[in-house]
Amino acid sequence: MVLIGWHGSGELIWRLNPAYRTTRLYCDSSWWQTEEYQRDDEGKVTQIKFANGPRYVDPVGFVTRAIPSGGMFDPTLGLCGPDAEDHDLSDAITNRGLNVITFCPSVWKAGHPVTIPQQLADPTRIPPFPIGDLDSLTWTFFHEYTHLVGASIFFPEGVIDVKNNRGGMCYGFPECSFLGGSRLATINADNYVLLALASYLYMYDWSDGTCRIP
Numbered sequence: 001m002v003l004i005g006w007h008g009s010g011e012l013i014w015r016l017n018p019a020y021r022t023t024r025l026y027c028d029s030s031w032w033q034t035e036e037y038q039r040d041d042e043g044k045v046t047q048i049k050f051a052n053g054p055r056y057v058d059p060v061g062f063v064t065r066a067i068p069s070g071g072m073f074d075p076t077l078g079l080c081g082p083d084a085e086d087h088d089l090s091d092a093i094t095n096r097g098l099n100v101i102t103f104c105p106s107v108w109k110a111g112h113p114v115t116i117p118q119q120l121a122d123p124t125r126i127p128p129f130p131i132g133d134l135d136s137l138t139w140t141f142f143h144e145y146t147h148l149v150g151a152s153i154f155f156p157e158g159v160i161d162v163k164n165n166r167g168g169m170c171y172g173f174p175e176c177s178f179l180g181g182s183r184l185a186t187i188n189a190d191n192y193v194l195l196a197l198a199s200y201l202y203m204y205d206w207s208d209g210t211c212r213i214p
């Protein structure tokens, strides 16, 4: 288990579950432990085996579940196998109920930037550059963090990955700008990432999704 960060102020409050839970960030899914035996009300392991085989345990909250994150769990890929709704490997998974973000193997791939590669956004040197190509670990973290924080603001659904009309997810500029002006834009995670990026690189005009001199 590698714990790489705690939320700065320690805790977020939840409308869905009015209790404080410390935010945790993990760089892989190895923090989930398998457990063969049920626990009692005080969290102590009993001699009673789970009927359907071992379950996964959050060692901090002692929450047990059959599958850590819906259909995305694939033991051979870490926590981040594709699922029925999203056929790509995930860069990270957020468990809102546990207040945990787990990064996936694909986010650590060689050549994937950690910080925003803002040197690419230079319209005097590089022809109009798509904002979506500023993908980075920063992008992934911010995207996932909106899922956590949004759960306490946009009741009841929180900030999610809105589905497009082809059954995919609204990721990236074309999909997010299509939501622009609707309430769905306020609950779609990548819309916040793009707003943050355009605000950070405020010296350029990003209105058509590419980097231009204003």
Ligand SMILES: [Zn+2]
Residues within 6 Å of the ligand: 143, 144, 147, 160, 161, 189
């Ligand atoms: Zn998401």
